[in-house]
Amino acid sequence: MSRRVSALIKASHPEPAVAVTTVTALLAWGVGHRPAGIALVAATVAATQLAVGWTNDWLDAGRDRQTGRADKPVATGVVSRRTVGVAGLAAALATPLLAAPTGLAAALCITAALLSALAYNWPLKSTAVSVLPYAFSFGALPAFIVLALPGAPAPPAWLVTAAGLLGAGAHFANVLPDLADDARTGVRGLPHRLGATGSGVAAAGLLFAATVTLVVGPPGPPSWAGLVAVAGTAVILPTGWYAARRAARRASRSDGVFRAVLLVAVIDVVLLVASGPVG
The missing domain is CATH 1.10.357 (Tetracycline Repressor; domain 2)
Incomplete structure (x- = not known):
């Protein structure tokens, strides 16, 4: 090559x-x-x-x-x-x-x-609406996959909503490591306006909401695996935030929030893939 x-x-x-x-x-x-x-x-x-x-x-x-x-x-x-x-x-x-x-x-x-x-x-x-394309495009992804099935069945609202929340959370998580470089070159999206702490909270909240939607959205009672995923998410996100706060007090760098958000994103992707046949 x-x-x-x-x-x-x-x-x-x-x-x-x-x-x-x-x-x-x-x-x-x-x-x-x-x-x-x-x-x-x-x-x-x-x-x-x-x-x-x-x-x-x-x-x-x-x-x-x-x-x-x-x-x-x-x-x-x-x-x-x-x-x-x-x-x-x-x-x-x-x-x-x-x-x-x-x-x-x-x-x-x-x-x-x-x-x-x-x-x-x-x-x-x-711009202040930088999160909207992430939410729309991620939400449209499973909609496209379902619509491409024979007969073009309607995508479940919970599936599209969960993917949109996952995309919005990914936007804040993706920008976290680059906030300083972006600030030097004039990028002022929503994460930059909220700052590192605000963006970390936004990413965590959106991904937690995506997890809950993926667990309670499908018909029938939530599975035990889904409930474990929600509980795990509720532990992982605060742990990452706590690690970042401790590092800040020691004036050292920590990717605790970023890593926690990525781990929850992986959990959400697994739940998304395991959502099962539709239509």
Whole structure:
């Protein structure tokens, strides 16, 4: 693999792209898709992730150079900004084409999710409503997967709501490690306005709400596994906050809140995938 191709892959934000695509495939399996359907929805979501990642690096090239981001191929000059921009446009245009065989409703849903995510990259990233694209796009993801089933069944409201809460929580958690760099380059999204403490509380509250929704939302009584997940979440989040507070008193750095939020996000993803067939 050439250095340029490797750099282009790195500029796509491959870790979250692979994570979201993998969750998509697992959720598609969980709700009852056949192998061909799993492959189709996963490929479509992969295209959205590539489009969002490349567009993000295309837009943030100047900021990344200003903050000395050695992990950003465009900022270091390994791959050109134009190349990344063209790749992002191609992936965005491929999304509705890949989604077309899933049906009109599903294709419109995933296209709307992509447009929402791109709107976060610009212009909503630096506004007080920066959380809204995350909530909408994450909520639209399981809606797309369910709508892509034969007969296009209506997505359960609890499933869409839980995914939206998970996405909103992920927004605050994702920004926490970069608050200082973002402040130096003028980014003023909702997490930056709330600050590290406010963002940590918001992330924890949203993810706890997502956990509860995933447990009590499906028909029938909550499972024992679900109740254990809620109890675990209620312990993990305050523990992370306490660790961060102790580190702050010692004037040392702690990722306690961030790690706790990520652990709860993993629990929520497991609950999401285990939600079972619909339609």
